[in-house]
Amino acid sequence: MARYNVTYPTTLVLQAIASGAPYGFEIAEVTGLQTGTVYPALRRLERLGFVRSRWESERIARAEQRPARRYYEITAPGKAALDQGQQRFLSAARLLDKPRNA
Amino acid sequence: MPSLARMFVRLASLLVPGGFRREFRDEWNAELAWQAAARQGASRAQYLLRASGAVADAVALFFHEWSLDMLMQDVRYALRLATRRAGFTALIVLILGLGIGANTALFSVINAVLLRPMPYHDPERLFVIWEDDQVNAKPRYSVAPANFMDWMAQSRAFGGFCAFVASSATLADAGQAQRVAVAVVWPNFNTVTGVAPLLGRGFTAEDGKAGNHRVLLVSHAAWQQRFGGDPHVVGRQVRLNDADYEVVGVMPRRFSLLDEAVEFWRPMVLPPAAAAMRAQHFLTVIGRLEDGATLERARAEMEAIAARAQQLYPATNDRRGVTLVPIAEQTVGDLRQPLHVVAAAVGIVLLIGCANVANLLLAAGHGRRREFAVRAAIGAGRARLVRQVLTEGLLLAALGGGLGLALALSSTPILAALAARFLPRLTDVMVEGRVFAFAAAASLATGLLFGLLPALQGARSNVQRGLAEGGRAGQGPGARRLGSWLVIAELALAVVLVTGASLAIRSFQRVQQVPMGFNPAQVLTADMQLPPSRYGTRGQIYQFHAALTERLTATPGVRAAGITNVLPLTVPGPTTWLTIEGQPRHDGEPPEVSLRAATPGYFDAMQIPLQDGVMFPASQPDDAPRVALINRALAERFFAARNPVGTRVRLGPNPNAPWRTVVGVVGDVHHDGLERPAAPAVYMMWSDYAAAEASIAVRVDGDPAGFGPALRAVLLSLDSGAASWRVRPMSAFVAESSGGRRASVVLLGTFAALALLLAIIGVYGVMTYAVSQRVPEIGVRMALGADPGQVLRMVVRQGMLLALAGLAVGTALALAAAQLVQTMLFGVQPTDRVTFAAVAGSVLLTAALACYIPARRASRIDPVSALRQ
Numbered sequence: 010m011a012r013y014n015v016t017y018p019t020t021l022v023l024q025a026i027a028s029g030a031p032y033g034f035e036i037a038e039v040t041g042l043q044t045g046t047v048y049p050a051l052r053r054l055e056r057l058g059f060v061r062s063r064w065e066s067e068r069i070a071r072a073e074q075r076p077a078r079r080y081y082e083i084t085a086p087g088k089a090a091l092d093q094g095q096q097r098f099l100s101a102a103r104l105l106d107k108p109r110n111a
Numbered sequence: 112m113p114s115l116a117r118m119f120v121r122l123a124s125l126l127v128p129g130g131f132r133r134e135f136r137d138e139w140n141a142e143l144a145w146q147a148a149a150r151q152g153a154s155r156a157q158y159l160l161r162a163s164g165a166v167a168d169a170v171a172l173f174f175h176e177w178s179l180d181m182l183m184q185d186v187r188y189a190l191r192l193a194t195r196r197a198g199f200t201a202l203i204v205l206i207l208g209l210g211i212g213a214n215t216a217l218f219s220v221i222n223a224v225l226l227r228p229m230p231y232h233d234p235e236r237l238f239v240i241w242e243d244d245q246v247n248a249k250p251r252y253s254v255a256p257a258n259f260m261d262w263m264a265q266s267r268a269f270g271g272f273c274a275f276v277a278s279s280a281t282l283a284d285a286g287q288a289q290r291v292a293v294a295v296v297w298p299n300f301n302t303v304t305g306v307a308p309l310l311g312r313g314f315t316a317e318d319g320k321a322g323n324h325r326v327l328l329v330s331h332a333a334w335q336q337r338f339g340g341d342p343h344v345v346g347r348q349v350r351l352n353d354a355d356y357e358v359v360g361v362m363p364r365r366f367s368l369l370d371e372a373v374e375f376w377r378p379m380v381l382p383p384a385a386a387a388m389r390a391q392h393f394l395t396v397i398g399r400l401e402d403g404a405t406l407e408r409a410r411a412e413m414e415a416i417a418a419r420a421q422q423l424y425p426a427t428n429d430r431r432g433v434t435l436v437p438i439a440e441q442t443v444g445d446l447r448q449p450l451h452v453v454a455a456a457v458g459i460v461l462l463i464g465c466a467n468v469a470n471l472l473l474a475a476g477h478g479r480r481r482e483f484a485v486r487a488a489i490g491a492g493r494a495r496l497v498r499q500v501l502t503e504g505l506l507l508a509a510l511g512g513g514l515g516l517a518l519a520l521s522s523t524p525i526l527a528a529l530a531a532r533f534l535p536r537l538t539d540v541m542v543e544g545r546v547f548a549f550a551a552a553a554s555l556a557t558g559l560l561f562g563l564l565p566a567l568q569g570a571r572s573n574v575q576r577g578l579a580e581g582g583r584a585g586q587g588p589g590a591r592r593l594g595s596w597l598v599i600a601e602l603a604l605a606v607v608l609v610t611g612a613s614l615a616i617r618s619f620q621r622v623q624q625v626p627m628g629f630n631p632a633q634v635l636t637a638d639m640q641l642p643p644s645r646y647g648t649r650g651q652i653y654q655f656h657a658a659l660t661e662r663l664t665a666t667p668g669v670r671a672a673g674i675t676n677v678l679p680l681t682v683p684g685p686t687t688w689l690t691i692e693g694q695p696r697h698d699g700e701p702p703e704v705s706l707r708a709a710t711p712g713y714f715d716a717m718q719i720p721l722q723d724g725v726m727f728p729a730s731q732p733d734d735a736p737r738v739a740l741i742n743r744a745l746a747e748r749f750f751a752a753r754n755p756v757g758t759r760v761r762l763g764p765n766p767n768a769p770w771r772t773v774v775g776v777v778g779d780v781h782h783d784g785l786e787r788p789a790a791p792a793v794y795m796m797w798s799d800y801a802a803a804e805a806s807i808a809v810r811v812d813g814d815p816a817g818f819g820p821a822l823r824a825v826l827l828s829l830d831s832g833a834a835s836w837r838v839r840p841m842s843a844f845v846a847e848s849s850g851g852r853r854a855s856v857v858l859l860g861t862f863a864a865l866a867l868l869l870a871i872i873g874v875y876g877v878m879t880y881a882v883s884q885r886v887p888e889i890g891v892r893m894a895l896g897a898d899p900g901q902v903l904r905m906v907v908r909q910g911m912l913l914a915l916a917g918l919a920v921g922t923a924l925a926l927a928a929a930q931l932v933q934t935m936l937f938g939v940q941p942t943d944r945v946t947f948a949a950v951a952g953s954v955l956l957t958a959a960l961a962c963y964i965p966a967r968r969a970s971r972i973d974p975v976s977a978l979r980q
Contacts, residue, residue: 032142032145033138033142034142034145034146034161037161037164043160043164043167044160044161044162044163044164044165044167044168045163045164045166045167045168046164046167047164048164048165048167048168048171049167049168049170049171052168052171052172052175053171056175070141074148075141075144075145075148076137076140076141076144077137077141078138078141078142078145079134079137079138079141
């Protein structure tokens with residue numbers, strides 16, 4: 010796997026996709042990040058091969074009377090990067106959490 | 112709302128490299144549609160915030176295609192291109208350099224005058240507090256000492272007040288008597304301004320007690336110039352007006368209190384009798400707001416204090432309120448608009464320069480169509496081409512910015528020195544950090560401004576057509592239309608500027624035409640003072656002045672000489688109350704008029720005409736009834752239909768003052784500036800007034816300035832202790848009084864001429880280019896029988912359509928702009944038809960000339976060779 014330093018926001022984005030929030034706006038909603046942060050992260054992740062994007066089928070979209078949306082899936086290297094990110098940031102988050110809870 | 116969000120996406124997508132653009136739009140629009148449908152509870156702000164993420168996304172996509180290597184490649188290529196077309200590059204860099212340089216130099220002046228913080232601690236809390244004289248409609252009136260005492264005793268919102276009086280004194284310096292500006296200040300001067308001296312100590316309350324008051328604070332400039340920056344200056348003795356003062360401190364650089372000429376501050380000692388005066392207004396008062404006190408509270412409180420005083424002292428305080436003016440407003444308030452106008456003018460010049468450069472690049476870009484087509488054909492994306500052209504533009508802008516900064520660095524000191532005569536706060540103007548930042552920002556903005564259009568245009572070119580035609584055939588209609596729009600915009604901006612400058616010039620002419628009421632030509636003036644130790648009485652002073660004028664009049668080449676208390680166009684001068692015998696005072700105070708005193712020779716020297724009655728004598732026996740002269744404005748204001756000659760008037764508040772018979776009426780003198788109407792004035796005989804400090808006017812044959820040494824020699828031959836200063840021709844004061852207006856006229860006129868020149872070059876460029884593009888077409892026309900005259904007319908007509916469009920837009924803009932600067936006009940309406948017609952005429956004429964040259968060339972096209980091309 011390419012050496013890549015996953016940042017905290019990208020970890021959050023990967024995590025959101027892995028836990029079933031496939032669309033840009035949904036990722037923003039789940040993570041609480043701005044769309045202006047989510048999308049550049051998605052572009053970077055896609056370029057790195059950590060996520061891949063597809064367009065949902067026209068049939069579903071037409072049924073719901075809206076344009077087709079683009080959704081993102083996590084790839085195997087993406088899962089590895091997510092693990093790496095979780096190790097880095099969850100421990101950090103734990104450290105951060107302590108004084109806050111104390 | 113959805114449409115606004117869609118617009119975000121649309122605009123952002125322009126940045127996105129072509130291959131991704133479609134997907135980008137679809138994805139964002141789908142997400143927004145989903146959000147609108149599924150999340151109807153979300154607020155509009157939330158929705159727009161979500162949509163705004165598209166910009167960040169687009170930028171990210173844009174930079175995905177970008178790397179430092181590419182930048183270096185672009186820069187290298189741009190440099191190579193710039194050196195290859197060196198003349199073209201030099202022209203563009205020159206246009207930009209002049210524009211950026213002029214803007215930067217002017218910004219450094221504006222920075223010093225308006226933006227740099229005032230030289231006080233927490234200057235926002237400092238206010239100048241005036242009496243509001245509602246009787247005479249003078250909202251900024253000097254303060255009477257007793258009112259100042261009331262304010263100090265009763266105000267809670269102000270933590271401290273400091274009063275001062277502008278004064279001057281004779282300084283015995285190296286054996287020569289010199290005149291220096293001194294301010295006499297309340298001893299809490301340092302506390303209220305919050306400025307401690309650089310050296311030594313500030314004033315304390317002790318310094319305000321009689322006996323301790325012979326101490327001085329020295330301004331930084333005086334310390335440098337008079338004491339050579341001596342670090343041991345504290346403790347030195349200075350002789351002012353025959354008394355010794357001890358220097359106790361030096362104030363920091365750039366410090367001044369409303370008057371930059373002041374070299375020394377000395378503490379004020381106000382004897383109880385003076386502190387009780389309510390009718391004599393001579394203090395300037397500043398106050399510092401207490402922490403936590405608001406301006407509203409302070410104003411309400413001061414108005415309440417003034418209202419109480421109106422009740423308690425109706426004789427002196429009738430209809431006297433207070434006016435609070437922030438100290439920055441007092442210092443530079445009147446300058447803000449003229450400076451902004453000049454800044455707008457120079458900004459317009461830069462904009463026109465940008466449009467011109469954009470046009471040049473568009474035309475040059477056409478020649479490079481084949482190059483772009485080849486690059487696109489071998490795989491350069493649209494974004495890549497845009498970046499390339501933009502890099503070229505930014506490189507040119509950077510070169511122009513560098514030249515501009517160099518020009519600004521060399522011209523700012525000169526500009527500041529010239530402007531320092533009309534503008535405050537211009538001591539040591541520097542091209543400092545903020546100015547550098549301005550120059551950099553201006554360069555970047557201009558680079559983007561003129562680079563973007565050609566960049567987008569260049570990237571739009573069609574690969575196949577570009578390759579096939581090899582750049583030989585005409586430029587697409589789009590590019591030519593763009594060039595025309597740019598020229599129309601240039602012309603419109605130039606019309607605004609030329610109209611503004613013309614209105615300013617006409618105002619200036621009107622000011623020059625104002626009859627001054629005296630003839631300054633061939634008059635030399637001087638201020639002088641006699642040492643108080645030897646001239647204690649009015650009689651002694653008058654004797655000296657009588658001898659002086661007599662001696663001068665006997666000098667060959669002197670026509671007339673006279674003494675007065677204050678020369679026109681210098682300082683406002685004193686005022687007094689006028690009571691007319693038999694004319695009952697209407698309520699409250701009697702009217703206030705200017706008080707002048709002069710010898711009969713003064714009216715001869717200045718050629719102020721006697722319009723009615725007789726001239727008063729030079730002096731009178733003590734027991735004779737007193738006489739006076741009045742000016743025309745006073746006669747008209749207070750004597751309406753009556754003949755004032757023979758009426759008696761009393762001057763000042765004292766009811767026991769002698770009556771003076773008006774023996775004559777003299778012409779009005781514009782004392783307070785040519786743009787202000789003459790105020791009612793009464794003239795006393797100099798022998799009744801004679802003050803040790805006086806001004807002299809001498810009318811000579813030939814050059815008045817050349818008479819200066821002779822005047823000094825006569826003065827010193829009568830008393831070697833007599834000081835004289837400001838020995839200048841009267842015409843210098845006249846020139847100076849409209850100096851600010853003259854300076855702004857010169858600046859605006861220069862910028863307008865530059866703007867028009869650039870715009871006309873733009874017209875010429877576009878027309879020349881259009882003709883060169885249409886050579887084959889014109890050849891066909893001529894082969895089919897069009898004669899040269901028709902071709903000439905056709906091209907000129909085409910150019911004049913541009914000029915007319917520019918003129919129409921420009922005139923509409925100028926009409927709006929003129930309304931904004933109405934207060935700066937004098938004797939001219941902002942819609943002045945003559946001005947607008949003259950501007951239209953000259954713009955059309957120059958545009959016609961600019962079109963004529965390419966039109967003539969077109970009419971001489973040889974149809975045979977044109978068709979063969």
